[in-house]
Amino acid sequence: MSKKYEATHVPEVEEHISLKYEIKKRLGKGAYGIVWKAVDRQTGEIVAVKKIFDAFRNRTDAQRTFREIMLLQEFGDHPNIVKLLNVIRAQNDKDIYLIFEYMDTDLHAVIKKGTLLKDIHKRYVMYQLFKAIKYLHSGNVIHRDQKPSNVLLDTDCVVKLCDFGLARSLNQIQEDWIEPFILGCILGEMLLGKALFPGTSTINQIEKIMSAIPHPSPTDILAIKSEYGSSVIQRMLLKPQVPLEDLLQLSVPPDALDLLRGLLVFNPDKRLTAEQALEHPYVAKFHNPAKEPALNYDVVLPVDDDVQLSVVQYRNKLYEMMLECRTNQGMATLVQPKGEGSASNSHKPSRKDRVEKCPVAANVSDGDGDPEGQAKPEKTDEKTQEPSYVGVSKPAPVIAPGQLAVERMSQPLSPALGKLTYNPITHAPSGFVRPAGLPHYYQSRNPTGSNCSGNGSLTESVSTNTSMDQILQRGRSAPMAHSRPFSSTLTLTQNNPLVRKEEPSLSSGLQVTSARLNQRSNSRPPPRFSKKVFQNNSNVAAAGDPRAKLGSYSQAYGTINKTELDNLLQNRPHNQ
Numbered sequence: 001m002s003k004k005y006e007a008t009h010v011p012e013v014e015e016h017i018s019l020k021y022e023i024k025k026r027l028g029k030g031a032y033g034i035v036w037k038a039v040d041r042q043t044g045e046i047v048a049v050k051k052i053f054d055a056f057r058n059r060t061d062a063q064r065t066f067r068e069i070m071l072l073q074e075f076g077d078h079p080n081i082v083k084l085l086n087v088i089r090a091q092n093d094k095d096i097y098l099i100f101e102y103m104d105t106d107l108h109a110v111i112k113k114g115t116l117l118k119d120i121h122k123r124y125v126m127y128q129l130f131k132a133i134k135y136l137h138s139g140n141v142i143h144r145d146q147k148p149s150n151v152l153l154d155t156d157c158v159v160k161l162c163d164f165g166l167a168r169s170l171n172q173i174q175e176d177w178i179e180p181f182i183l184g185c186i187l188g189e190m191l192l193g194k195a196l197f198p199g200t201s202t203i204n205q206i207e208k209i210m211s212a213i214p215h216p217s218p219t220d221i222l223a224i225k226s227e228y229g230s231s232v233i234q235r236m237l238l239k240p241q242v243p244l245e246d247l248l249q250l251s252v253p254p255d256a257l258d259l260l261r262g263l264l265v266f267n268p269d270k271r272l273t274a275e276q277a278l279e280h281p282y283v284a285k286f287h288n289p290a291k292e293p294a295l296n297y298d299v300v301l302p303v304d305d306d307v308q309l310s311v312v313q314y315r316n317k318l319y320e321m322m323l324e325c326r327t328n329q330g331m332a333t334l335v336q337p338k339g340e341g342s343a344s345n346s347h348k349p350s351r352k353d354r355v356e357k358c359p360v361a362a363n364v365s366d367g368d369g370d371p372e373g374q375a376k377p378e379k380t381d382e383k384t385q386e387p388s389y390v391g392v393s394k395p396a397p398v399i400a401p402g403q404l405a406v407e408r409m410s411q412p413l414s415p416a417l418g419k420l421t422y423n424p425i426t427h428a429p430s431g432f433v434r435p436a437g438l439p440h441y442y443q444s445r446n447p448t449g450s451n452c453s454g455n456g457s458l459t460e461s462v463s464t465n466t467s468m469d470q471i472l473q474r475g476r477s478a479p480m481a482h483s484r485p486f487s488s489t490l491t492l493t494q495n496n497p498l499v500r501k502e503e504p505s506l507s508s509g510l511q512v513t514s515a516r517l518n519q520r521s522n523s524r525p526p527p528r529f530s531k532k533v534f535q536n537n538s539n540v541a542a543a544g545d546p547r548a549k550l551g552s553y554s555q556a557y558g559t560i561n562k563t564e565l566d567n568l569l570q571n572r573p574h575n576q
């Protein structure tokens with residue numbers, strides 16, 4: 001084996017992956033897997049490799065894996081949604097590898113770092129989140145797991161939403177109201193530097209929220225349609241109010257407070273939608289309707305999300321979709337056309353009832369990681385209508401023709417979506433070179449650690465603020481040049497103490513794997529609200545079914561999920 005293809009030894013990463021991607025360091029770990037920074041050995045591209053352990057362990061996990069892949073490939077065209085580049089099977093047929101574009105940090109790490117996010121960065125982050133959520137909602141899909149650690153950032157402070165394992169179609173559940181509220185919690189957390197409503201229990205968190213937001217009207221409370229819930233809320237309203245502004249520092253700009261008030265509203269009908277929030281003065285510096293696309297069709301998964309299939313069915317369906325990609329048919333997501341009168345910058349499906357997208361090209365990598373080998377049509381078992389996966393069931397130690405590997409989608413659906421074609425800060429075309437990048441900073445030993453910075457344009461636009469660049473340079477020995485391309489940003493930041501550090505030992509991740517796996521549940525009864533779920537390391541604690549059940553509820557992040565709120569309000573106190 002040539003030196004070029006010598007695999008870095010990371011026990012959790014199988015050889016056929018290491019041969020294609022040189023694993024550099026562990027970036028983070030969530031409830032479902034570990035994410036590493038890696039380099040595509042063939043293209044030199046920096047990527048993030050996420051290994052989902054036991055991706056089809058039970059129906060819930062299989063459904064989650066299926067949703068995540070299907071929805072990521074559907075929405076990954078958007079500049080503020082992380083792009084899925086590749087999906088590769090594990091040899092054991094249990095795990096799965098997702099290859100993403102690489103991002104430098106996540107918002108959780110950035111907020112924890114302290115004062116690095118300046119006013120303009122917070123505005124820019126919110127603007128991009130509103131854009132991403134507007135796009136998802138326009139396709140009638142909700143993310144349901146918004147929290148700072150799922151908001152990825154790069155050194156230009158570009159935001160990409162990740163982790164679509166809990167995302168669902170609004171046709172299937174009524175949770176449309178919750179996401180803008182959660183965006184309010186994220187804004188509050190950026191403004192405060194920590195969670196706005198850090199409850200010790202679900203009820204305690206709701207109490208904190210209720211004490212800070214304007215009192216709902218009697219009609220708003222009745223709309224809960226739960227006698228018990230209404231009485232709980234009414235009792236909460238008797239407690240002393242702590243106005244939002246008292247939770248925040250005096251320095252918080254009035255327009256930030258106004259936006260927060262617009263998002264943190266009890267009645268969803270009176271709450272700002274993501275689309276309306278884009279019109280808010282807080283993000284006016286960035287607002288440009290032409291660059292805020294919407295879908296003019298509803299995205300529906302190719303299997304009914306209301307009916308849980310068996311583990312085997314999910315796995316086979318997913319492999320089948322991947323095979324479709326390989327054979328150049330594209331993965332199909334069903335769509336339901338909306339009525340007339342969609343926005344002019346809407347994305348239109350190429351066909352009325354089916355949109356074919358694929359994070360993978362028709363080409364399949366060969367043993368040298370060379371994607372020249374042509375995909376072979378797969379045999380299908382005619383009785384079951386399921387592919388038999390001849391030639392693909394066992395990836396060889398090298399990237400074999402049968403391996404389920406797919407390459408990046410070549411073109412975004414619309415030029416408006418190409419993040420490299422326009423500078424969101426100046427609204428001017430920026431070509432293929434990013435504006436001046438800035439050094440990273442690092443949340444030391446935080447599993448979700450990462451970094452963020454502003455960019456040249458960003459600092460130019462706010463002359464009164466100290467730029468993130470300047471702040472970050474305090475930790476550097478040499479001044480940093482401006483106007484360099486993004487790639488040099490990465491190089492220049494290698495010795496910055498704030499940059500994500502290499503894990504001391506890549507092999508030490510083994511314990512993480514088993515610890516994570518042990519926390520995944522299979523067919524436990526629905527969870528009760530317990531403190532365990534609300535610990536600071538909620539990523540870990542809320543693993544498997546409990547997490548799927550709890551949705552985005554996380555007190556560490558001050559977010560709450562409507563389903564669970566409903567459950568809570570309908571349950572008696574002894575169930576909490």
Ligand SMILES: Nc1ncnc2c1ncn2[C@@H]1O[C@H](COP(=O)(O)OP(=O)(O)OP(=O)(O)O)[C@@H](O)[C@H]1O
Pocket residue numbers: 027028029030031032033034035048050082100101102103104105106149150152162163165447448449450539540
């Ligand atoms: N594309 C990426 N680039 C860089 N870092 C990433 C990327 N994707 C994920 N990460 C890092 O890995 C962490 C975990 O990723 P992710 O949320 O996808 O995993 P998960 O197991 O689904 O987590 P969760 O417990 O939130 O469900 C993120 O918080 C982030 O720090």
